[in-house]
Amino acid sequence: MSEQVRIPYVAREKELKDLYLPMVAPEDRPQTALELLGEMLKYKRSLKLYLDVCTHCGACAEQCHSYLGTKDPYNMPVARVDLVRRVYKQVFASGPSFLRTWDGAKAIDQETIDLWYKYFHQCNQCRRCAIFCPKGIDTAEVTIAMRELLAHLGMPSRFHAGIAKNMAKTGNNMGNPLPAVLDGIEFLEEELKEETGLDIPIPVDKEGAEVLFNPSSSDLYVNTDGFMAVAKIFYKAGVSWTLSSKITETANFGLFFHEPSMREHSRLLVQAGKELGVKRLVAGECGHGWRTWRMFTETINGPLPFPVVHLFEEVLGYLRDGRIKFDKSMNPEVVTYHDPCNYARAGDLINQPRELLSACVQNFVEMTPTKELSFCCGGGSGILMDEAMKIREALAQPKAECVRSTGAEILCAPCAICKAQLPDVLEHHKVDVTVKGLSDLMGRALIL
Numbered sequence: 001m002s003e004q005v006r007i008p009y010v011a012r013e014k015e016l017k018d019l020y021l022p023m024v025a026p027e028d029r030p031q032t033a034l035e036l037l038g039e040m041l042k043y044k045r046s047l048k049l050y051l052d053v054c055t056h057c058g059a060c061a062e063q064c065h066s067y068l069g070t071k072d073p074y075n076m077p078v079a080r081v082d083l084v085r086r087v088y089k090q091v092f093a094s095g096p097s098f099l100r101t102w103d104g105a106k107a108i109d110q111e112t113i114d115l116w117y118k119y120f121h122q123c124n125q126c127r128r129c130a131i132f133c134p135k136g137i138d139t140a141e142v143t144i145a146m147r148e149l150l151a152h153l154g155m156p157s158r159f160h161a162g163i164a165k166n167m168a169k170t171g172n173n174m175g176n177p178l179p180a181v182l183d184g185i186e187f188l189e190e191e192l193k194e195e196t197g198l199d200i201p202i203p204v205d206k207e208g209a210e211v212l213f214n215p216s217s218s219d220l221y222v223n224t225d226g227f228m229a230v231a232k233i234f235y236k237a238g239v240s241w242t243l244s245s246k247i248t249e250t251a252n253f254g255l256f257f258h259e260p261s262m263r264e265h266s267r268l269l270v271q272a273g274k275e276l277g278v279k280r281l282v283a284g285e286c287g288h289g290w291r292t293w294r295m296f297t298e299t300i301n302g303p304l305p306f307p308v309v310h311l312f313e314e315v316l317g318y319l320r321d322g323r324i325k326f327d328k329s330m331n332p333e334v335v336t337y338h339d340p341c342n343y344a345r346a347g348d349l350i351n352q353p354r355e356l357l358s359a360c361v362q363n364f365v366e367m368t369p370t371k372e373l374s375f376c377c378g379g380g381s382g383i384l385m386d387e388a389m390k391i392r393e394a395l396a397q398p399k400a401e402c403v404r405s406t407g408a409e410i411l412c413a414p415c416a417i418c419k420a421q422l423p424d425v426l427e428h429h430k431v432d433v434t435v436k437g438l439s440d441l442m443g444r445a446l447i448l
């Protein structure tokens, strides 16, 4: 398969150089891949366990939206991991070779690597299959490992590599330089004045502030109503807060394919908080970004001198203390809630957003399935590439049917990736609904 026809597109030499990743000639890839897999098996014990313990019971197959949406057998979680397992059995497992062959062992070749690339970019790392697997196999972890291996084989996706490069150079995924960031913030302050008649500040680099708020850059530059809502909430609650000019990004794409990028992003965030002397870091709306904060920040950059909390936990505190109030009548539409995978299955954020929703909207309806069992939007793990739109539409099909069956007018999807994925794919599936973040809905209902 040529480099060009791989969907999503493979990174080019310049993107590899930016991330200090090697170019590997196609004919050298099978051997290099074996060496990388061998190294990985030494330090990723969970990967070895997942490759060893699968009984091929099939309980995961019908639980994966990727398989349900594409009907491609390789998108069954078990079959996806078998693409690695067969090489593992051939080279790294013990026992007589005829038994291993009978058990599916197969030598690695260039086609195997193409299959890895294709199918580990059709897994949204949503973790739904892990809930149903009696052995606890988390295919998302295998996908993360295999994308890491592909990156070190010179084959990250162009999209992911470009975002990681933007983040390293500018502190945000969009690659906006600091003067543009500051201009944008000034513009939003003017918008807030026009909308409310109040001087609602958006502080930057305010030393000694109580809160360092880290939004996703898409909320800062695209879904600006949600970002301005957060500024209004901090203002009304009387909280001293600030942004950091060094990092205006909570979406950490390194988690999806390149651990060094993930670690560096996390380090930047912690350093910004320390330099400003804040009391806590507050994460904006981003599912996997929150997963990174919650699960890895303390481990890789701790001990931390402050807690990391999610915006919803923070705002819920204000609501319970009576520091802010909502007028539900400002959100009279029927609203349903999409659980971002990394909130519900990796971030302990299930009831908090529901408590906020029930306080700020009049007509809330639950979706089925919901909470830990909710389906992914199909954009998880950064599958947001334009060239992958057909795949994205297929991956979104189960979610689209869930949303349709609620009859809701508004779909609350409080994650930067879900908000980027859902409007287009729901339109494709002819589901007539408006997608909004929870911040947007809180902003509409906030009594200033």
Ligand code: SF4
Pocket (backbone or CB within 6 Å): 053, 054, 055, 056, 057, 058, 059, 060, 061, 077, 078, 132, 133, 134, 135, 136, 137
């Ligand atoms: S449910 Fe678990 S054990 Fe069963 S086939 Fe799927 S991954 Fe293997």
Ligand code: SF4
Pocket (backbone or CB within 6 Å): 063, 064, 065, 066, 067, 075, 076, 077, 080, 122, 123, 124, 125, 126, 127, 128, 129, 130, 139, 140, 143
């Ligand atoms: S993590 Fe999600 S997308 Fe990936 S195999 Fe499991 S259910 Fe499917």
